[in-house]
Amino acid sequence: MFNPEINRALIAASDLINTAEGLKSAKPSPDTLDSVEGLSVYLHEREPELEWPTTTVNRRQLEKVRALRHKLQTLWSAAPVIEPKELDIINDLLDGVGIRVVAGEAGEGSAFRERPIPISDQISDVMTATVAAALSYLVTNEETGRLRICRGDDCEASIVDLTRNRSKLFCDFGNCANRAHVRAYRARQAARKDDEETSGPVRPRLTKPSAAEKADQLNRPTSATAIAAKEFRDRMREELMQKRQESSKATKKV
Incomplete structure (x- = not known):
């Protein structure tokens, strides 16, 4: 120097x-x-x-x-x-x-x-x-x-x-340098633990689901209500498709 x-x-x-x-x-x-x-x-x-x-x-x-x-x-x-x-x-x-x-x-x-x-x-x-x-x-x-x-x-x-x-x-x-770094790390960990005990664990930030994620959630329902709704939609879709097929066959015979 x-x-x-x-x-x-x-x-x-x-x-x-x-x-x-x-x-x-x-x-x-x-x-x-x-x-x-x-x-x-x-x-x-x-x-x-x-x-x-x-x-x-x-x-x-x-x-x-x-x-x-x-x-x-x-x-x-x-x-x-x-x-x-x-x-x-x-x-x-x-x-x-x-x-x-x-x-x-x-x-x-x-x-x-x-x-x-x-x-x-x-x-x-x-x-x-x-x-x-x-x-x-x-x-x-x-x-x-x-x-x-x-x-x-x-x-x-x-x-x-x-x-x-x-x-x-x-x-x-x-x-001395390594011991100081270890003590500083432990102090940060202890401070973080004290904060979680005082205000609860840090919650992850909520993010808005994309359109693809929304569609995937509809196809994989988790609650009983959602499952029943999906079964109803699937049943109505099958009945509609069946009616369309029967109508198509009748038209061809005529």
Whole structure:
């Protein structure tokens, strides 16, 4: 949706939040960022284009990254409306971060773009600069509505909607979308059942029978009166035909 660097940064930020303990698609998920090894695993799973170093990972850096995660959780929970206190968080993250202009990546709409310059090469500072720049872009372009919490019941996963039509509502941890669709279907069925119990079953719309259907109904009577009427008509028709045949024979003899 945005330029590749911003997209990567927002996805990485969302994934960082989801390392915290909580419910993911109705299943408890532990804190996977509770050790230096956990931070190393998280970093190795990032896209290499982020250029996030893993050589500076240590206990102190782990604590700083965990602090960054907490701030991101606050921002995601506040979106799409960013209040002054959330803006203060973003501005604090941007403190000391510089900007340089670089050539755009292949496929971008612009030949150039801005890249943040961290205050140091420590992993926490590099992550902070990258993510803070992406968040400031969302704020200034009024796109913070793309920062969301999964709509699934019993799910606390953070997501970022990078679709053009803003259609992403559920996380990718499990079957939140399918569970939501099933619940909606059952709710509609229950509402329909309640309506039928209140006002009776929905009656089919009456349609006017065609001429052929009317004729067929006359030839296949169902009530006793209709059957008797049909027998009378058939008997009168037979008597009339018999009289016509006798009259015709008498005429031929003469």
